[in-house]
Amino acid sequence: xxxxxxxxxxxxxxxxxxARLIEKNIxxxxxxxxxxxxxxxxxxxxxxxxPERDPxxxxxxxxxxxxxxxxxxxTSILSRIKEDARxxxxxxxxxxxTDDKVEIQRCYDLxxxxxITKPVNYESFAExxxxxxxxxxxxxxxxxxx
Numbered sequence: 001x002x003x004x005x006x007x008x009x010x011x012x013x014x015x016x017x018x019a020r021l022i023e024k025n026i027x028x029x030x031x032x033x034x035x036x037x038x039x040x041x042x043x044x045x046x047x048x049x050x051p052e053r054d055p056x057x058x059x060x061x062x063x064x065x066x067x068x069x070x071x072x073x074x075t076s077i078l079s080r081i082k083e084d085a086r087x088x089x090x091x092x093x094x095x096x097x098t099d100d101k102v103e104i105q106r107c108y109d110l111x112x113x114x115x116i117t118k119p120v121n122y123e124s125f126a127e128x129x130x131x132x133x134x135x136x137x138x139x140x141x142x143x144x145x146x
Contacts, residue, residue, distance in 0.1 A: 005059025009035045012044040013066045025126050029133020041072035067096040082111035
């Protein structure tokens with residue numbers, strides 16, 4: 001078996017304060033993978049769906065997705081990823097302030113792998129992200145392609 005390509009973390013988060021907090025606490029958990037940050041859904045979708053970004057050749061990605069983006073809904077991005085033949089196995093962690101039960105159910109129905117509500121309190125948020133980092137350090141990702 002060939003050496004697996006490292007997993008790139010794609011963070012789709014428009015709040016720069018949240019993005020910094022997420023990256024800092026993922027790093028604190030010992031995760032050194034590349035983190036590519038997008039502040040809006042349009043840029044993230046263009047990147048993810050570019051033909052040259054095929055995960056089979058560029059390595060797998062794991063997506064951290066905020067639902068409340070300025071230009072499109074996170075659920076529409078989630079839906080597009082899970083309907084795409086190349087990306088449908090991509091793990092998507094929804095990380096958002098929305099704790100509405102209907103929205104949570106909808107995200108799982110669309111294929112999200114984990115749904116985390118961002119705590120309002122800074123320390124709780126930091127702790128939640130550290131725990132996410134520990135989770136990311138132990139999960140196994142599926143083979144890309146097919």
